[in-house]
Amino acid sequence: MSERLGFIGLGIMGQGMALNLLRAGYDLAVWNRTASKCADVVSAGAAACDTPREVAEKSDIIFICVSNTADVEAVIFGENGLFDGLTAGNLVVDHSTISPHGTREIANRLSERSVRMLDAPISGGSEGAAKGTLSIMIGGDADQVERARPYLEVMGKTITHVGGQGDGQSVKLVNQILVAGTMLSMGEALLFAQASGLNLEKTLAAVSGGAAGSWTLSNRGPQVIERDWRPGFTIDLQQKDLRLVQEAADHVGAPIPATSLAFQLYRTLQKLGLGHEGNHAIVRALEHLIDVEIGSE
Ligand code: NAP
Numbered sequence: 622m623s624e625r626l627g628f629i630g631l632g633i634m635g636q637g638m639a640l641n642l643l644r645a646g647y648d649l650a651v652w653n654r655t656a657s658k659c660a661d662v663v664s665a666g667a668a669a670c671d672t673p674r675e676v677a678e679k680s681d682i683i684f685i686c687v688s689n690t691a692d693v694e695a696v697i698f699g700e701n702g703l704f705d706g707l708t709a710g711n712l713v714v715d716h717s718t719i720s721p722h723g724t725r726e727i728a729n730r731l732s733e734r735s736v737r738m739l740d741a742p743i744s745g746g747s748e749g750a751a752k753g754t755l756s757i758m759i760g761g762d763a764d765q766v767e768r769a770r771p772y773l774e775v776m777g778k779t780i781t782h783v784g785g786q787g788d789g790q791s792v793k794l795v796n797q798i799l800v801a802g803t804m805l806s807m808g809e810a811l812l813f814a815q816a817s818g819l820n821l822e823k824t825l826a827a828v829s830g831g832a833a834g835s836w837t838l839s840n841r842g843p844q845v846i847e848r849d850w851r852p853g854f855t856i857d858l859q860q861k862d863l864r865l866v867q868e869a870a871d872h873v874g875a876p877i878p879a880t881s882l883a884f885q886l887y888r889t890l891q892k893l894g895l896g897h898e899g900n901h902a903i904v905r906a907l908e909h910l911i912d913v914e915i916g917s918e
Contacts, residue, residue: 623647626772627680629673629696629703630717631658633852634743635686637750638716638776640665642684645775650679652696673697677706682769686716686743689861690723697727709735714769716757718742718862721787721794721869724760728786737765740786742793743777744800746853748840754778758796760789794869797862800900801883803837808904811845816913821846841901848916852899856887859900863887 628639631653642649643665651667652675653659659669670676673696676683683703687693693715697703703713713731715724715738728738739761749755755777759766766782773780783792810833814824825842828834840853863884870877886906895902908914 623771624681624768625650625679627651627670627676627683628662628667629653629676629683629685630687631662632686632688633747633854634716634750636661637747637752638684638686638743638755639667640751641753641775642772643667647772647775650676652676672701673699673703674701674706677703677711680711682712682714682772683707684714684716684772688717688858690719693717693719693727694723698730704731704734707731707734707736711736712765712768713738714741714773715739716741716743718793718797718858718865719790720865721760721790722872724790725787728761737762738786739765739769740789741769741773742789742796744793744796745777746840748853749778750776756796757781758783758789758792760784760786760791790865791869794862794866797859797866798877798880800837801859801863801866802879803835804841804900804903805879805883805886807835807837807842807845807901808907811842811915812904812907812911812913815915815917816911821915837901841899844899845901845904845915850895850898850902850905852897854900855896856890856898856900856902857896860884860887860891860896 626647627650629652639662649667650670651662652670652673663669724740731738739759741757741759743755743757745755753776756779757773757777759782829838866880886903889906
């Protein structure tokens with residue numbers, strides 16, 4: 622028999638994930654800080670709750686997808702938070718990208734009430750959330766991963782149990798190092814193409830199928846060419862993750878020169894008031910270095 626499910630955080634990612642659980646036939650209790658964002662999932666059959674606590678009271682497994690470490694702490698331990706409604710044996714699955722260290726602290730506090738936790742950050746963008754093709758990297762105990770697996774398989778295509786508590790978040794930071802570097806090299810490459818007077822559509826088609834092809838190039842390259850800066854993943858959230866990378870890299874003593882450069886360029890865009898744009902807009906920081914814009918005649 623299916624366990625009772627809850628979902629907290631119906632942002633860009635949470636909306637798609639919750640809708641996929643509903644489409645698979647699961648009942649879902651939901652809460653979002655901005656209540657209006659519950660409308661679509663309620664239309665699809667979800668039960669809206671007034672507080673995270675109410676979600677906990679109505680659920681055995683609670684999925685969370687909010688922004689940062691402090692936000693996960695707020696929905697769990699804040700006033701009328703999950704913690705007030707959780708009981709022994711409940712499972713909290715956190716899909717947010719947050720600090721690995723913070724994750725272990727949250728898991729320890731939950732374990733005092735015999736509540737289990739998995740850190741299960743996601744990758745695959747808003748498209749992956751909508752289509753149920755996310756990559757989900759999980760830290761925690763194997764028995765709880767198996768318990769959550771049927772539901773995770775509705776939301777994601779690649780479900781990988783990578784290690785103990787917090788290791789899912791560390792792998793997500795590996796992912797973010799790769800994303801930042803790829804976004805930067807895509808921006809650099811397409812601006813070079815523009816400055817060289819090349820046809821950008823043909824350039825993109827030519828390089829996408831070869832060794833330089835990537836998810837970023839296929840999904841965000843066309844957006845860059847169209848100067849469509851709508852976010853799958855905002856610059857502000859990207860910076861949040863790069864801060865987590867910097868903190869963790871400092872802790873383990875790993876060099877991250879490319880990630881640090883991407884961080885500085887994104888900061889320029891934030892200073893220009895563009896933090897709400899997608900992370901593929903990193904090319905706009907490079908445009909400021911020369912008098913050439915993508916798409917100009
Ligand atoms: P988003 O659209 O900005 O949504 C953030 C969600 O968190 C909203 O539901 C927001 O509620 C809620 N929230 C934030 N702070 C809160 C707080 N203190 N208390 C209660 N609720 C709070 O972000 P997103 O793109 O869905 O990202 C969510 C998580 O997934 C982040 O950790 C992000 O790094 C990660 N992620 C995102 C992507 C992507 O491509 N977008 C990909 C992989 C991973 P309101 O509606 O009230 O603001």
